[in-house]
Amino acid sequence: MSDSPLIDSLTAAVQARPDDLPLRLHLAELLVDAGRGPEAIGHAAQVLAREPGNATAQRLMTSALGNAAPATPEPAPGPAPAPQPSSKGDQSVDWAALEEDLGDIVPPRFAKADDEPDPVRGHADRTFDIETSTVTLADVGGMQEVKKRLEVSFLGPLRNPKLRTLFGKSLRGGLLLYGPPGCGKTFLARAVAGEMGAAFISLSITDVLNMWVGSSERNLHDLFQSARGHAPCVLFLDEIDALGHKRSQLNSSSMRTVVNQLLTELDGVDGNNDGVFVLAATNAPWDIDSALRRPGRLDRTLLVLPPDKAARAAILEYHLRDRPVAGIDLGKVADATEHYSGADLAHVCETAAEFAMRDSIATGEIRMISQADMLAAVREVRPSTDAWFATARNVAMFANESGEYDDLAAYLKKRKLR
Incomplete structure (x- = not known):
């Protein structure tokens, strides 16, 4: 039946009684018969949102989408046939596809919090960028000792694969850059990536931390996975003291699990880190968890001093x-x-x-x-470096039992600050 006055009357009745599902189904059936599929889809979807297993609504939805014969009248009253289980589950309604296609007609089945992030789908849907650096070490003024250290630890083996194989030198590794702020640690990391012709990913704490439980760890894992997928890649962890702070000083259990996840990723337990060179920078290396500086992780440390x-x-x-x-x-x-x-x-x-x-x-x-x-x-x-050296002086004098700050102590002695 396709009498428009009747459809108009039923539409008004449904608007007055939106929870009357039999009335809504009857209107949807009239709309299908009248060839008004999009309107029928909206009403059928409203019913399915409340009763996902409603067979009549499913049949009307299929008819309205043009995937089956036109709608047929309801069967005569009688005992309802028992539902037949399916080995593949109920696949008659693809909710994801329907919500995407009919978003402008039917509201979503489940609402989410205003600040809940959308799920990440693949490397193309990331909050961080894969960059190609255009600067090289030739663009870095001075820093000859720093350049030599980088050449030995990573750039030289990368350029000489035969020698790398002969000496069993892995391309994985990490280097911690530390020193006073504003001395070019970030620029140096970009120059290393440009020198290698490698991808460059810069990570800060805001790229990782998330209020949702487990999301921070997932963000960190996704970032390392992306770096592995773009090897050779320089992964730059800026302000590593904020992301990898000493766990003994953390009151938040969630931050401790983030540090644990970072340790796992640096070890490459869930993936091969070959070709991923981790550069980390900090102004406060003494605040970094000691486990991050063990061999195989950020095992090499380099002092980046004010420019000569x-x-x-x-x-x-x-x-x-x-x-x-x-x-x-x-x-x-x-x-x-x-x-x-x-x-x-x-x-x-x-x-x-x-x-x-x-x-x-x-x-x-x-x-x-x-x-x-x-x-x-x-x-x-x-100069803004004086305040940093005042703090560093105390560390070099009273907290250098392991000798990890010998280069800093030598510089302070040269400057006659100790």
Whole structure:
């Protein structure tokens, strides 16, 4: 039957009594007979959302979707046949497909919390990015000792596979970069990836931690799996002290399980870590769980110090390259900025530009950034590394029984800070 006035009346009745399922089914059947499938689908889906096993609603849904013959009248009253079990389960309704196709018609069967994350589906659906670094070690000013260490530990074996096989050198491993903030640890990690022609993944604590139980551990596992799938890959763990803090000092059981998961991933228990080079950076290596620094994990440690004179000159030139400058002696400015971090040097250039711009605004004539501006900026901007070395000095003097901070102690002695 397809009498439109009757359908209109039943539609009004269903709107007044939305929980009357027999009435809704009768309306859906009339809509199927009238060729109004999309409307019938909505009503059948509403019934199935309340009674997933309703045979009449399933039949109407199939008819409306065009996968079966038109709907037939209800059978005469009598004993209902017993349901027949299926070895493959009830596959008559594909709920996932229906919810996707009919999302604009029928509300979802189950609501989720507003802040609950969507499930991750494959490497293409990640919150972190697989990058290709365009910088190499040639772009890193100075740091000759750091470069030599990287060459021996990973870059050399990667370039010489025959020698690597001969000496049994694995491509797996980890290197912990530590030192005062702003000295180029992140830039160095990108340069290593660019030097190798490897993929680069940068991970911070915000990429891992999640309020849902077990989600943080799953995020960490997914990230390592992605790195393994893109080998050779440099996996950079920034601020590793936040992610791998000493478990004895953690009050949160969830954070302890995150540290445990990180240890498991570094061991490669669930996957082969060959070709995955883990670089971690921290300003506070003394806060890292000791288990993370055992052989096979972050077993090599490298102190990244403030840039030397040649590196300071290169950094200053980089930050002045697109600014109007005249008569600047980079060597003299580099001499005046000993113990400055790379971030401090960038701030010096920014401050000098502000001086020149202030005068240009006041006089109405554009003035170049001069040597006097640079030296005035050096007097105003103080090195930010001093506070870090004050803390590091205590560690090198009183907590270096194992000798892991010998390089730091030697530098402090050279600077006459101990």
